[in-house]
Amino acid sequence: AQTVTQSQPEMSVQEAETVTLSCTYDTSESNYYLFWYKQPPSRQMILVIRQEAYKQQNATENRFSVNFQKAAKSFSLKISDSQLGDTAMYFCAFMKHFDSGAGSYQLTFGKGTKLSVIP
Amino acid sequence: NAGVTQTPKFQVLKTGQSMTLQCAQDMNHEYMSWYRQDPGMGLRLIHYSVGAGITDQGEVPNGYNVSRSTTEDFPLRLLSAAPSQTSVYFCASSYLWEVRAGQPQHFGDGTRLSIL
Numbered sequence: 001a002q003t004v005t006q007s008q009p010e011m012s013v014q015e016a017e018t019v020t021l022s023c024t025y026d027t028s029e030s031n032y033y034l035f036w037y038k039q040p041p042s043r044q045m046i047l048v049i050r051q052e053a054y055k056q057q058n059a060t061e062n063r064f065s066v067n068f069q070k071a072a073k074s075f076s077l078k079i080s081d082s083q084l085g086d087t088a089m090y091f092c093a094f095m096k097h098f099d100s101g102a103g104s105y106q107l108t109f110g111k112g113t114k115l116s117v118i119p
Numbered sequence: 120n121a122g123v124t125q126t127p128k129f130q131v132l133k134t135g136q137s138m139t140l141q142c143a144q145d146m147n148h149e150y151m152s153w154y155r156q157d158p159g160m161g162l163r164l165i166h167y168s169v170g171a172g173i174t175d176q177g178e179v180p181n182g183y184n185v186s187r188s189t190t191e192d193f194p195l196r197l198l199s200a201a202p203s204q205t206s207v208y209f210c211a212s213s214y215l216w217e218v219r220a221g222q223p224q225h226f227g228d229g230t231r232l233s234i235l
Binding site for chain 2: 004035044045050052091093095097107109110111
């Protein structure tokens with residue numbers, strides 16, 4: 001079974017500064033996908049960024065980028081130029097490749113990091 | 120295009136009551152799933168379906184039933200509610216090719232369920 005660990009229950013950052021959220025995972029799979037989801041107080045689950053494990057290049061989406069270290073099983077999220085609208089819970093999630101047998105299609109989530117952006 | 124619609128948004132039940140949480144999507148997605156989110160936890164998969172007539176268990180299926188008689192709907196049934204089922208429930212859907220390609224799923228806005 002896969003596990004996802006987010007070691008920072010809460011973090012805060014000043015507006016316009018940069019913050020990095022940590023995520024580690026445990027798996028014996030070689031082919032999988034990793035995600036960061038944002039959950040604002042509205043409760044919606046919003047995809048922030050996605051990474052394919054077979055791609056060495058780190059994914060980026062505007063102000064959001066990841067540091068994917070496959071050997072270390074680490075997948076951290078960097079938010080640059082933090083904005084007040086970034087205040088939310090952030091969840092790291094893992095999904096096996098669909099032909100990996102039992103547990104395919106399942107997203108495994110970490111417990112989340114509550115990020116507060118301070119004006 | 121309404122996306123993934125969950126009803127109701129909030130519900131309070133008494134222990135032992137039954138309830139069906141509704142999930143509907145209008146995108147002709149083959150894949151649909153139910154997750155629960157407990158305080159201080161990430162989402163955990165309850166049941167999923169890869170098409171009409173096909174369902175399977177996820178990580179935490181006990182106490183829940185599902186069926187998939189149409190492509191559009193994937194209801195989640197609590198036959199005898201227990202306080203441990205107090206949670207926020209999310210439905211998600213995707214095209215099957217999307218989920219097989221590791222593409223993100225489309226989430227509904229969630230149903231907050233409290234069981235007294």
